[in-house]
Amino acid sequence: MSVRPMELARPATPLHDRPVPRRWTEIDPILLIITLLLIAYGLVMTYSTTAETRTFTGDPMQFVIRGAIWAAVGLAVMTAVAMFDYAWLGTFAPVLYLVTLGLLAIVLQLGTASLGAQRSVNIAGLTFQFSEVAKILMIVVLAKYFADRRARIGSPLVMLFGLALLAPAVFLVYRQPDLGTSLVFIAIFFGIAFLAGARMWQLVGLVAIAAASFPVIWALLKDYQRARLSAFLDPYSDPQGAGWNIIQSLIAVGSGGATGKGLTAGTQSPLGYLPIAESDFVFAGLAEDLGFAGAIILFALYIVLLFAALRVAFRARDPFGMLIGGGIATMLVFQILVNVGMAISLMPVTGIPLPFISHGGSSLVSICFALGVLQSVSMRREPEGP
């Protein structure tokens, strides 16, 4: 029954050893529905947190329309990516790796300074955050790397070389400077290595080394990053300075109560107490407007999304697909943890967007791209065993 005609399959395409035709029926419906719901939720939050800005600019739906356009672009990208066999990505992984580093280098060279950091590039009037795309590409690269070295996964050399792949990207992102995103890269590495079956002692050892070298890292941090860490430990040590964002975010979240103040009725973000309320601190705005209930609904959607992603990974036809799924899930859970944690003072302040909810095209399109790859993995999984 389960014996396959492997000989026939072998050379059907040079891309991979086990070609499986895409089957639209294998699209993961839960993944798709949750994606659509989260995109919609994000548009609602954009509407709510930019309400006050609208009255100033006189362009009522400006931000919502822009968000909707980006959502449409994202869905198109997702569809297109899903149609292609993700194995192509593996084939071009070395190229993608160079593209990743190239994009990050471009940001450093041409980036537009905003809030003291060069994180975006302006092209044709649009702002691109290449590090968002770079994260997805890095997932692909690392997934391919570990998938190909599955047999020798126990070797420390595999681990070290994997780190060597990761290091330039982390460095370039850190130089922007964007500590948060460089931490996302590191998280992705650990997530993929973990699911690839890396030895636990190696992973734990890496964490231990990182912890031991904390004084060195601390010395390398920029002043504002140190201030943020100090403020995280005690926001009231500098309530008008580094602690301001944290305190105001806590006030926004807490004042939302059980059911929130209502859409657009929040006061913290429209009056400017909550900085960058539509992206970095969007969760605080959400919790203020929609309260505990709104946050729980968001969490529920995330949890379902994450487990759907894990299920796709679990059922992938090959290690590459599995590790892509794991990498995407890692990226999502890490960003959610850091962004939400920051808003409720469980995490230090870093500029990581909240998936789907933060207003911003690069982030949304990148995530759609990732979910398109995930759907591609899903569509090409092994037929269910008999």
Add this chain to the structure above:
Amino acid sequence: MVRREEPRAFVHPRRFIAFGVVIAVVFSALTARLYDLEIVRGDYYHDLSEQNRILRLPVAAERGGITDRRGYVLARNVPGFAVSVIPVDLPRPRETELFQRLGAVLGLPSDAVGDAVRTQRQRNPYEPVRISKTPVPREIAFAITERAELFPGVRVDPESIRLYVNGTLYSPVIGYTGPITEDELGKLRDQGYLGDDDIGRTGIESIYERYLRGTYGWREIERDAAQREIKTLALRQPVVGNTIVLTIDDRLQKLIDAELRKGVEEDRFTQAVGIAMNPQNGEILAMVSIPGYDNNMFARGITTSELAALNADDRHPLVNKAVGDQYPAGSTFKMVTGLSALSEGTATRSTTVNVSAMSFSVSGTTFYDWRAHGTLDFVTGFAHSSDIYFYTLAAGTPFAPNVRGVGPDAIAKYGKMLGFGSPTGIDLPNEASGIMPDPEWKLATQDEPWTIGNTYQEAIGQGFVAVTPLQLLNAYASVANGGTLWQPHLLKQVTSPTGTAIPIPQAKPIRKLDMTQENLRLLRESARRVVTIGHAYMPNARLPIAGKTGTAEFGASSGRDSAGRNKLGFHNWFISFVPQADNSDPTAQIAMVLFTYDSSKSLCDNCFNPAVSMSQRILETYLLDTK
């Protein structure tokens, strides 16, 4: 090759389970924290967000005005401006440049400007910090707003400046306002005083602060994080302070001031006080103290050098000498000696003393009169201001062996009855109490027994006797009105912003004099005789003015003081009142004291007491000439 192994061996189910557990833990932690923030402590944070958003700002009320009894405005408010800096709006590269420019425009050291801004930047960079210590005039305010590009982060807000019309003329009475001190703020914060409030510092401004200060309003505003006002949510309008109507008559005040000021300019004396009152109710009609100071200097913020100049002047211009300092009364005090003797029955109208010599000696000390008068009775003794006559009434002299002296205790008793030795209680701060000495007082303060010489000196208002000009005036006023010692006062009426009268304490007598009408009438008659036959001669008199001169020696009678003014060594007093019909009726409507300090000696026929002729001109002009 790969086919050999289990087809799906690359999947590590336990790692997936672990991954799932991590997700569960992450979301549990987030949810738990969120539950704590939003459900458990939601109300607390909701309050915080409202406090963030809503700010109640006080809205200052204008201070009430001050007018004379006819409504002539003496103090009002004019618009001025406050200059502040919002640190967050000031680009750091330009701050040194701004500090210098702003310092130059406002007349402040640029370091002071810089310190204020830097301190505020630490505290709250979004909140403006006031740089101008005093109200800024319109021209400077406009200069700043018109060249806003030169003054980044600077804002100009209207505020009100106290303006005193005729500042120097009225400063002894009205005083001035000044910034509230930290100590006062600590006590008055509950009454709504603010850190940058002004408060009455002295004079009427201080005494009647409660009437003048308006009721502050408030404004509830919604503000954004930059403390910018988004909209006003609620408002309570401030209520302007009440207007104070003084008993002062501006016309009389100016008449007195003109005469006294002329005397100072002509160097006939260096300091002067003039007070006029209505003897029938204690209303002060005029109160002049020269030299004064321009209280507008305080309203716009006095500079260190201006204040130093005022403090360096040994005439003490900041003291209202009508009430704030005490002097020997001189012969004016003979009224007290006379009334004591009359009331105790040791003397009558017809008690005669033959002043046959200019001097006599007691226990080795010689006492003088200014001439050998011959035989005097009470009226002529008072009219000619014979010292020996009143020595005799006080303690007895060889000139009239049958006249018994009334003694120092009696003089002190009637002196105190007439208000000497204690403040009159006028509505002004820093009133001196004067000294009404008696043997007990001397023993207590000097640790020496009283001598007969003390009694002689006391009898003619020298020695230990010290009075304020107001006490002296008030004592004469009580004689002029038939025996009521009124409490002098400056407050005639308080008018609310809507025009209604606010209840104020009624004018009240301090006491009724325990003296007979006959004796008081005798005193008034004698005082009239001072003018008609005595040495307060008034040529071409148009009014039946009565009065009493006084001259007191106080020290150096030659040389010059630190400012180069003549030291003439005498105080001259002239207290006058104008009986309505004749010199005996108690219905005088005006009593006045003029006191000139450091003036020429007048205790001779040829010399003149400058206060007499000035009094005649003032009273005749005020009462008879067209108003």
